[in-house]
Amino acid sequence: MTETAPPPTAPLRARAEIDLAALRANVRTLRALAPGAQLMAVVKSDAYGHGALPCARAAVEAGAAWLGTATPEEALALRAAGLPGRIMCWLWTPGGPWREAVEADLDVSVSGMWALDEVTAAAQQTRTRTPARVQLKADTGLGRGGCQPGDDWAELVGAALHAERDGIIRITGLWSHFACADEPGHPSIDAQLTRFREMVSYAEEQGVRPEVRHIANSPATLTLPESHFDLVRTGIAVYGISPSPEVGTPADFGLRPVMTLSASVALVKRVPGGHGVSYGHHYTTPGETTLGLVPVGYADGIPRHASGTGPVMIGGKWRTVAGRIAMDQFVVDLGGDEPGTGTEAVLFGPGDRGEPTAEDWAQAAGTIAYEIVTRIGTRVPRVYVNEEQVG
Ligand SMILES: *Cc1c(COP(=O)(O)O)cnc(C)c1O
Numbered sequence: 001m002t003e004t005a006p007p008p009t010a011p012l013r014a015r016a017e018i019d020l021a022a023l024r025a026n027v028r029t030l031r032a033l034a035p036g037a038q039l040m041a042v043v044k045s046d047a048y049g050h051g052a053l054p055c056a057r058a059a060v061e062a063g064a065a066w067l068g069t070a071t072p073e074e075a076l077a078l079r080a081a082g083l084p085g086r087i088m089c090w091l092w093t094p095g096g097p098w099r100e101a102v103e104a105d106l107d108v109s110v111s112g113m114w115a116l117d118e119v120t121a122a123a124q125q126t127r128t129r130t131p132a133r134v135q136l137k138a139d140t141g142l143g144r145g146g147c148q149p150g151d152d153w154a155e156l157v158g159a160a161l162h163a164e165r166d167g168i169i170r171i172t173g174l175w176s177h178f179a180c181a182d183e184p185g186h187p188s189i190d191a192q193l194t195r196f197r198e199m200v201s202y203a204e205e206q207g208v209r210p211e212v213r214h215i216a217n218s219p220a221t222l223t224l225p226e227s228h229f230d231l232v233r234t235g236i237a238v239y240g241i242s243p244s245p246e247v248g249t250p251a252d253f254g255l256r257p258v259m260t261l262s263a264s265v266a267l268v269k270r271v272p273g274g275h276g277v278s279y280g281h282h283y284t285t286p287g288e289t290t291l292g293l294v295p296v297g298y299a300d301g302i303p304r305h306a307s308g309t310g311p312v313m314i315g316g317k318w319r320t321v322a323g324r325i326a327m328d329q330f331v332v333d334l335g336g337d338e339p340g341t342g343t344e345a346v347l348f349g350p351g352d353r354g355e356p357t358a359e360d361w362a363q364a365a366g367t368i369a370y371e372i373v374t375r376i377g378t379r380v381p382r383v384y385v386n387e388e389q390v391g
Contacts, residue, residue: 017383018051018385020386026239040064040066041059045070048373050373058387066087079104089101107172119134131168133169138196138200141179174200174208174210175213175215178216182219183244183246216228216233218235240255240256241369260348260355265294265340268341271289272288279326296330299377303367306325312345314344
């Protein structure tokens with residue numbers, strides 16, 4: 001669980017401000033980009049670090065008909081908190097809470113016979129005895145989860161239809177996931193679409209009548225209309241972040257970053273030239289200067305790989321992390337400026353105040369922006385703004 005925010009008047013060491021109006025606007029923008037499809041807001045991993053419950057509620061308000069999570073525990077928590085509508089989860093392990101999932105009316109994903117066997121057994125033990133909603137996942141080329149085409153798919157589809165005819169399950173969806181949708185034009189994209197159509201056709205010929213067929217994640221939703229089918233599963237774009245620089249910038253699609261990460265400068269001090277800075281002395285002051293202490297570190301999710309490269313805006317100027325990022329803090333060279341202690345240091349945000357973005361941090365750390373927002377730790381309170389929907 002993330003910390004709850006202290007009252008707004010209390011000064012905060014660090015905060016991740018979550019703009020729910022931006023999130024709702026992103027959901028509406030994505031729905032307009034995929035007008036023929038329903039939208040699933042993917043809120044796994046605490047909504048990519050933004051806070052699952054407030055984000056799920058805002059997404060539903062903005063018209064997301066579905067919520068998606070990786071684990072059943074994440075999905076059950078949404079249902080327990082009263083989230084209505086369709087909730088799907090796809091990352092199951094043997095013994096997983098199938099009965100609880102069926103009783104909570106979740107859509108569960110099945111990639112192989114072991115999972116179908118477990119969910120049918122659980123569905124027969126539920127108190128409600130309503131058919132379990134089961135979605136069959138096809139591996140169309142990602143090479144991760146999902147059922148292989150050919151004999152494996154034929155066996156899974158056949159067994160699922162059998163269980164459906166017995167009234168134990170309802171096959172609600174046929175679905176798959178892309179490997180390289182964030183590299184528009186990658187040849188695997190067309191190959192996966194072709195394979196998906198074949199696997200769906202086979203299942204439908206056998207008698208499956210899915211409510212939804214779906215394969216599009218954020219990059220495919222943004223760049224590939226023929227991949228939209230009945231439902232698009234958008235994660236990163238809901239949070240206003242582009243899946244990759246190749247796909248474009250958030251602004252190219254009318255998306256706005258939802259998270260702004262900032263901290264209060266804890267100390268400003270004057271030091272002579274030649275002074276080593278932080279563990280290992282990987283930075284030495286080139287001359288007399290001022291140093292600022294920013295009180296967040298790798299325990300808060302600031303990537304240590306961004307030591308010496310991560311950007312932060314203080315007093316309207318971009319500064320770079322000087323030396324190593326430590327567990328709880330890092331230092332910047334303020335070049336002689338003396339902003340007061342308590343000055344806001346903005347690590348990343350939407351970018352329209354001139355601050356760095358999560359993408360800038362991804363580049364500095366040699367990773368993707370998904371990881372930058374998702375890894376922000378539980379010690380950083382999430383502060384929600386624009387919680388009330390206006391108009
Ligand atoms: C995480 C995930 C998504 C969302 O991906 P984005 O690129 O963030 O839109 C969609 N589908 C599955 C199966 C996922 O695991």
